[in-house]
Amino acid sequence: MSTFSAPKGVPDYFPPVSASFLAVRETLVQAARLAGYGYIELPVFEDTALFARGVGESTDVVSKEMYTFTDRGGRSITLRPEGTAGVMRAVIEHGLDRGQLPVKLAYAGQFFRAEQPQAGRYRQFHQVGVEAVGVDDPALDAEVIAVADAGFRALGLTGYRLELTSLGDATCRPQYRETLQAFLAKLPLDEETRRRAEINPLRVLDDKRPEVRALLTDAPLMVDHLSAESRAHYEQVKGYLNDLGVKFAENPRMVRGLDYYTKTTFEFVHDGLGAQSGIGGGGRYDGLMEQLGGQPLSGVGFGLGVDRALLACQAEGLAPGDVARCDVYGVPLGEAAKSRLVALAAPLRAAGVRFDLAYGGKGLKGAMKGADRSGARFALVLGERDIEAGVVQLKELSSGEQVQVPLADAVNSVLGALGR
Template structure:
């Protein structure tokens, strides 16, 4: 090196991984917590899952013909030369945990919810990230169309609870084991009569439904007249779907039937759904899910049915921005303490602790700034109130209480500071 100090290049986040920073991160937290609260209100208990699992779990559970498994998984060998994969979705991991810990041997249905990051190697764009944040639920062990409707209603309630309104619910049925084999054969006969490229023809052999999900215009044009599962449902699958719709109608959950819907994972059967927001452009799906009646047995467990969803926190945040809705205050705190002197700082620290214990968000001015600089910090914090305390105030047993919105300021007894602040905030808390 020369005498000049070499400048160290700063690090950047991995491509396709968003940062959520204050104050905007308040929206992210409000969305995640709002979607989760809707699940808790319906009796779903929290489950915490590993970030990575055995690769075979996803290959078998999600489906080797899916883009998720064949193209998008983050898979690597650990130090024990075991193949592990960062979780691309939540259902397979939940099923593994339910089987491993014998939750399916107790009261049914097993109802759990989860949230956190999931990973898919995709080309990054708005709403499509390599680390995506989701809230999910699974209800396992009971094949009841009323439960399907409940799961869908929980998702609908979650979106509405955070202020989202401009979305629609699309609903279909992918049939059951009594009608899917015949439909599969019918669809393959149709597809093999088309001029498909080699990759698409191979997909038609493995899982023909996946071809109907192809986004390329020329493939969509060729498959426009393909037979649809909704037109070939068995009587039991038709009754199941009609009952789901009747429950949604009774609960006032609006939806449209989309007979061409195909979800991106292989395990879906019967009820299948997606929430769509047209304000997001190409990445319009904000969440979805469905029933997966054969998945547990496929992963080594009992032949029990299940239904669940995954809701995109990232895309919900973008959808709220498209609607101009802010679901939560971006203020870091409600009260900002401004001490003038070491004794005042000590006393304000005690008051701050008392208020925080009462559920009030409080910050203090640190670094011994002057009054002007400290009050600038109070304004930037977004707080509604400021507590200003100096040595003379301590001697007089008083403290300044300032409304930062109106500028109105008064002196109150120091001994009543905590009670007076709580009383002032209570009408809007």
């Protein structure tokens, strides 16, 4: 046996499950494409200060979960724990904010957090995200949420819900912060939690410990302290979501795990996943771009968990994607037959047909087992007599029905059988 194994908390995806993984990722990205989001590919690692400043030093992500190391040049580098800060850096660095606004970008890839691994919570995880930068419009908030909802619906998911709230803006957050800190000061909190309350009291509301949550039952809520502008923005977002047919439930106690969120904040939750029920979320971040050295432009976006969306599909008995490795499987009986079928591979694949064949000199029985395992619809069976007659046997694997087709016209015959 191999002495090597995957790092703890890092999932492997291989056939047939990898087909569903790819389908989930592509479906979520496609939902963004349909709304006009262009694709951006980001570095897997960035300057550590980008995440410390952008995500927030009081967050668990920055203080406990980042994979940070010093490179050969003595620079502090961090494997990306989330996508928004990297997108903002790219927008600023390449002047994308100097053109038409909003800048609408979508991304997909791996992210890294040194968390305690458990079901649906990995140290290397995959996300699809979007960011819409440069316009503070409640309709844009609603569009971003609707794109995420459309992606989940396109997967066939039904057992999830959208939770929504507002975290206010710069005009009402400071006053609420003081009110919340005054409330927390009266509670018997441990020293670490008390220090967190001094840096960012909203983070305390995100504490998952039952004993702390019990103390927070009567904590003041941000939605009760919104400014007139934030309240109007929130009401308009809800109105646009209704116009878009996106169902939601208000959750005034929701606090996202990143410091940059303002105003609209949301999370998609699937109860079929147990404790790690979140499958995606996001919100507006009006001060982030300026904080990272750019223009004072607003932004809104989301990050959707590909791993968790796949688990949600499995919980609902869904298998997105085609788990078949190929459409047609070649079964050569002898070297001459193998040579002829190998020659067919290029034109079939060029025509969009997924084609594989039996290698290694297998006999008919072994080769047909390979055809069945491949998930192919058809097998092309070719022997010496077939070559002499100028034909090949086209066999439908589900029914066992077999017909002879001209070897010289095999490509067109296969395309016709596949309905292409």
